[in-house]
Amino acid sequence: MSNAGIRPEIQSIVEQIDGLRPMLIAKGREGDQARRVPEEVFDALAATGAFSISAPTKFGGLAANTREAHAVARAIGRGDGGAAWVTGILDSGAWVLSLMDSRAQEDVWGGEDGLKNFISIVLATSSEAEPVDGGYRVTGRWGYGTGSLHAQWSLLGIPLKDENGDVVDAGLALIPSSDLSSEDNWYVAGMKSSGSVMQIAEDVFVPEHRILPLTAAVEGGYLGHNPEQTYQTIFVPSLFMKLIGPHLGMGRAALDFVISKAESKAIAYTGYDKQADAVSFQLAVAKATMQLNAAELVAQQVADEIYEGASRGYYAPYSERIEMRAKAGWIVETITNTIDQLLTAHGSAGFAETSLLQRMWRDQATASRHGHTLAASGYEAFGKVTFNRQDEARHVLPIV
Structure with a gap:
C-alpha cells in the first residue's frame, strides 16, 4: 500500500503498530476466545494514538484523511481482524463527533482525559426518543456495539420527532457509557474479539447539543466548526x-x-x-x-x-x-x-x-x-x- 498522502505523524503510528504485530497475532486467539480485544492489546494500540487520529487538531488529534485511516486500520488488521474492526468503529465515532456542536466535542475531549476518551457508534435507530425541554429522553437497544466495551461514550441512532410526535428525521445521540448498560449477546462465528455487544439505554436524558440530525449530515450540513479538510468530506x-x-x-x-x-x-x-x-x-x-x-x-x-x-x-x-x-x-x-x-x-x-x-x-x-x-x-x-x-x-x- 502506497504511503503517498500519509503524513509522517500517521506513518509513525503505523510503524509502531507494525512493531506490535507479533503481540497482536499471539494474543489473537485469546481475544477470539474471550470475545473481546484483550486489555493489554487495546492499551498498547491506544498508546500509539491509533484510536484518536480522526480527532480535531485543537484537541491534539491528527484530523486524519481516509487514506491515513486505512493505513492505521490495515496495519492492525495484519495482526488481528477484531482489533482492526474496533479501530475502524472508534475512528468513525471520533470523526462524527468532530462534525457536531462544539459543546459536544468539549464534553468528550475537553476534560483531563482528553483523547483517552473513545466513542463507539451504531447508526441504527432501534430506539425511542421523546423530545423534552432542552433535549431528548432516550430508551433503546442497539445491536453490534463494536468498541463499546472500551469506549467512554457512544453515538447511537435515534428517531427525531416534531412537536406532534411524528418522526421527521434520524439522528445520533451522544451518550456517556456511564448512562448505558449492555447485554452480552455476542456469540458469533467471526469477529468474535470485536466484542460487539448489545447496548441499552433506559430513559436517558440527552441534551440538544449532543444530537446530530442525519439528513442534514448526509447532504453536508455539518454542525461542527472544525476547519480541517477531513471534516468537509462527504x-x-x-x-x-x-x-x-x-x-x-x-x-x-x-x-x-x-x-x-x-x-x-x-x-x-x-x-x-x-x-x-x-x-x-x-x-x-x-x-x-x-x-x-x-x-x-x-x-x-x-x-x-x-x-x-x-x-x-x-x-x-x-x-x-x-x-x-x-x-x-x-x-x-x-x-x-x-x-x-x-x-x-x-x-x-x-x-x-x-x-x-x-x-x-x-x-x-x-x-x-x-x-x-x-x-x-x-x-x-x-x-x-x-x-x-x-x-x-x-x-x-x-x-x-
Missing part, C-alpha cells in the same frame, strides 16, 4: 470507507501467512515437498497478490476522490456517491474471494483452531456481510444509476 462515503482498512489488513495477513509456510509445507498426495515449488501454488499466490494490490489501489482512489473533492468545496452528488459505494463493495468482495483462494492453496491445515489463517477467514467473512459495504446492494444501485433510474437506486440505498 458524510456516508467517509464512514463506509473507514471500514475498508480492516479488510485490507486481513487480506494481506492471509497472504503473508500462506507465503510464510510455503517453503516448509508439502502438498498432500503429490510429489511436492514444498508448496513453493508447485506451479499451481505459485499461480494462486501470484493471483492473490494481484487481487489484493488491485483492491488497495481502488481503496486509495476512492479515498483520494473523497479528500480531493473537499479541497475544492465539491460535495459529490448521489450518483457519484453510489459509484463509491459500489467500489467499496467490490473491494470487500475481492478480498473475501482472495482469502478463500488462499485457504484452498494453503490446504486443510489452515482450518486448525490455532491457525491465524482460519481466524482471518472467519473475521473477514463476517465483516464482509456488514450492510454498509455489502457488494450486491452497491452493484444494484450503481447499475440503476447507470441507466438513469436514480429513483429506483434510492429505493435500494436511500442514504449514501
Whole structure:
C-alpha cells in the first residue's frame, strides 16, 4: 500500500503498530476466545494514538484523511481482524463527533482525559426518543456495539420527532457509557474479539447539543466548526470507507501467512515437498497478490476522490456517491474471494483452531456481510444509476 498522502505523524503510528504485530497475532486467539480485544492489546494500540487520529487538531488529534485511516486500520488488521474492526468503529465515532456542536466535542475531549476518551457508534435507530425541554429522553437497544466495551461514550441512532410526535428525521445521540448498560449477546462465528455487544439505554436524558440530525449530515450540513479538510468530506462515503482498512489488513495477513509456510509445507498426495515449488501454488499466490494490490489501489482512489473533492468545496452528488459505494463493495468482495483462494492453496491445515489463517477467514467473512459495504446492494444501485433510474437506486440505498 502506497504511503503517498500519509503524513509522517500517521506513518509513525503505523510503524509502531507494525512493531506490535507479533503481540497482536499471539494474543489473537485469546481475544477470539474471550470475545473481546484483550486489555493489554487495546492499551498498547491506544498508546500509539491509533484510536484518536480522526480527532480535531485543537484537541491534539491528527484530523486524519481516509487514506491515513486505512493505513492505521490495515496495519492492525495484519495482526488481528477484531482489533482492526474496533479501530475502524472508534475512528468513525471520533470523526462524527468532530462534525457536531462544539459543546459536544468539549464534553468528550475537553476534560483531563482528553483523547483517552473513545466513542463507539451504531447508526441504527432501534430506539425511542421523546423530545423534552432542552433535549431528548432516550430508551433503546442497539445491536453490534463494536468498541463499546472500551469506549467512554457512544453515538447511537435515534428517531427525531416534531412537536406532534411524528418522526421527521434520524439522528445520533451522544451518550456517556456511564448512562448505558449492555447485554452480552455476542456469540458469533467471526469477529468474535470485536466484542460487539448489545447496548441499552433506559430513559436517558440527552441534551440538544449532543444530537446530530442525519439528513442534514448526509447532504453536508455539518454542525461542527472544525476547519480541517477531513471534516468537509462527504458524510456516508467517509464512514463506509473507514471500514475498508480492516479488510485490507486481513487480506494481506492471509497472504503473508500462506507465503510464510510455503517453503516448509508439502502438498498432500503429490510429489511436492514444498508448496513453493508447485506451479499451481505459485499461480494462486501470484493471483492473490494481484487481487489484493488491485483492491488497495481502488481503496486509495476512492479515498483520494473523497479528500480531493473537499479541497475544492465539491460535495459529490448521489450518483457519484453510489459509484463509491459500489467500489467499496467490490473491494470487500475481492478480498473475501482472495482469502478463500488462499485457504484452498494453503490446504486443510489452515482450518486448525490455532491457525491465524482460519481466524482471518472467519473475521473477514463476517465483516464482509456488514450492510454498509455489502457488494450486491452497491452493484444494484450503481447499475440503476447507470441507466438513469436514480429513483429506483434510492429505493435500494436511500442514504449514501
